[in-house]
Amino acid sequence: MAEEVMVSKWQLFRNRNFRLVFISMLFSAPGYYVYLMGAEWLMLSITENRFYFGMLFFAASVPRLLFIIIGGITADRISKKLILLTSDASRAILVGIVIVLLLTDMLQPWHLLVLSALFGVSDAFSYPAASSLLPEVLKPENLQQGNAMVQMTNMVSPIVGPAIGGSLIVLGGFPAVFTLAIVMLCAATFSISLLRTISTQKELAEIKQSPLEDVKAGFNYVKHNPLIRTIMIVSFFINFFLTGPVSLSVALLAKDVFETNALGLTILEGTLGIGSLAAALSLVLLKNLKNPGHTVIFSLITMSAFFILYGAAIHFWSSAAAIFAIGICLQLTNIPISTMLQQTTDRRMIGRVMSIMALASTGLIPVSYMVTSALLGIGVSIQVLCITGGISVMVTGILCLRNKQLTSFNSYNKEKHQEMV
Template sequence: MEQKDKTSVKELFQIKNFLYLVIGAFLSSPGYYAYLLGSEWLMLHISENRAYLGMLFIAASIPRLLFMIFGGIIADRMNKRTILFISDLTSGLLVSFLVALIWMDSVEVWHLITLAVFFGISDAFSHPAMNSLVAEILPDSHLQQGNSVLQVMQSISPIIGPVAGGTLIVTLGFKGVFTLSAISLMLAAWTVYRIKLQKEETPSDLPKNVLEDFKEGLKYGLQNKLLRTVMFVSLLLNFVVVGPLTMGIPLLVKDVFKENALGLTTLEASLGIGLLTGAVLLTVLKSIERPGLLAIGGLIAQSVLLAVIGLMPSHYFAAGILFIFGLLMQGVNIPIMTILQAKTEKKMLGRIMSLLMTASQGMIPVSYMVTSYLIAVGLSITSILLFAGSIMVIFSISIFLMKEIRQMSY
């Protein structure tokens, strides 16, 4: 059985289009994470107003949310390879512009916020294209392993990106980290461009305009009980978790643990290593007998970890918490994504992936706003994390009572 699993993984990489997609993800993600780490630390460096850090995240999340549905419609109508190529290329050019501003010593808060807006728009188009392209390249029988392998490559990136980024900030400054980011994104664009997809005839029943496209995708999604349940769960979880955790990591490093950029690197890299470990385990397992129960168990454990991370005595203990958190995250994300890809009509994949991501992204700006407000009125990030984790524990246990989630299968 073990030999069969290894052969299947090897066969995945014999599919050239999938190989290029994986390499592109491996190159794109570290560039993106290096940019994120650099922009977070640069914002904390140029301004003492911690509210600006929240504005940085909000600036990316709102356009990502607004354009996500349109991104899914475009993914169903256009060559998905082309969408990914344009996304990586424009991201590389945006970071190159930031490098130029740093060389001229002209970076201001509004520059970082504006760049975050453009990155949010780019994400809105690239994510539906990426998730639907996997299902277009691979047969259903390879989807879990394909998603897992792709997650392995993408999970290496949150390790390489922050480690390289934090090291370059300390040794070469912000010029070094953003130059690395721009080069990585440009190389990803070149790799993705090598993907060759067969031209397909446009279906005769394809809606004639964007509005009809949207209505058809929404109707399909609302009639799918599994998708409705997953969207509802994603919306609530992202409201509770994303703002406190995303803003909490740099704030814990800076204000609680009193560490420098390498401390931030340690925490973010630990989360990345956990994501990598979880993806590798799911690749080896090949098939999960009860993916619904795995997802629920992961959510409950993540809830407890979120509550206690701010109580750790040092950033090394917090790094251990984030490692386990990342490992559990893959046990939730990969099975759910695989189920949706397998059970959705191929012609609807772009729109369904965008609906799912719109639901999951829908409360993120609100989460950032609420977290920023709580920080502004004087609540500590430790208290915010403890409160958010406690709410998530109650919510995760309530999810266990949902039959649709417990019985999810491929």
């Protein structure tokens, strides 16, 4: 049986198109994080105003949010290969512009903000194209394995990219790290350029109600489902109070509090990614949680406690251990939440419900970045923001202990689901 599984996995790599897509993502995703590591440390190095550092994240997230729907429509109308080619090539050009500005001593903080915004636009078009490309290159029975391998690549990239980027900053400086990012993005572009796609004209299904009516139906469904409402509220507090402080605190603690070099930043960012990866792998091995609602609440409270300890920033290694635990708890919260949504939502509504969930969480990320950046700009320390955010999320978790819809969700009721369908 084990041999059959191994053979099945290797069959994916006998598919030339899948090999090219997989190789492209092996270069593209880590290449982006190599650039991001360089851009973060460069922004901290050229200006003492930490408002600009926070805006680096905000500038990328807003265009990504505004253009993500257009990106999805575009992916359904033109060649996905062309979109990915344009995306990776444009990113390489943008990083090249950074190198030119850096070498000519013309680089200003606003340059990095503009380039970050353009990266966000690129993300908005490349993400829908990449996520919808696999069904065109794989057979239906191979899609699960293909998606799993691609997802593993996406999870490893935030670990490998910062590790390589931080090391290069120390050894070769900013030109070296940005040059490597260009090489990796060009390699991804070349791999996708070899892709052989079969152009097919898809017939559009007749739509009986307007998109606006579909959106209204989705929001009404969420409004009248207590469990989904609870999950949305939990997601709101996580994304608003933790996303901004988590993203900004790693670099700020490494440079301003612990006064370490880029390797220190690499360690902190790497431990967060390793913790997230470890939790995801553990959930794969466990398959099904008996009490996912309790797991979410326990992980939420535990994560907030570690976030408070992390914000206290007593020692570098204690903060690294705390952020490792935060990475674990974050996935032990997010993955069961997604699973519960999928299990309890009417199949006819699941697309809209999941899109509302994604829109709510993604929409709050720029707000969290903006509020965090503004507070940093007026002198509030990142440590205070971490502690405050941790306390707010802990209160949310404690209140969830009284929520019967969440605590009573012990197992999936197939009969109930069949009735809903």
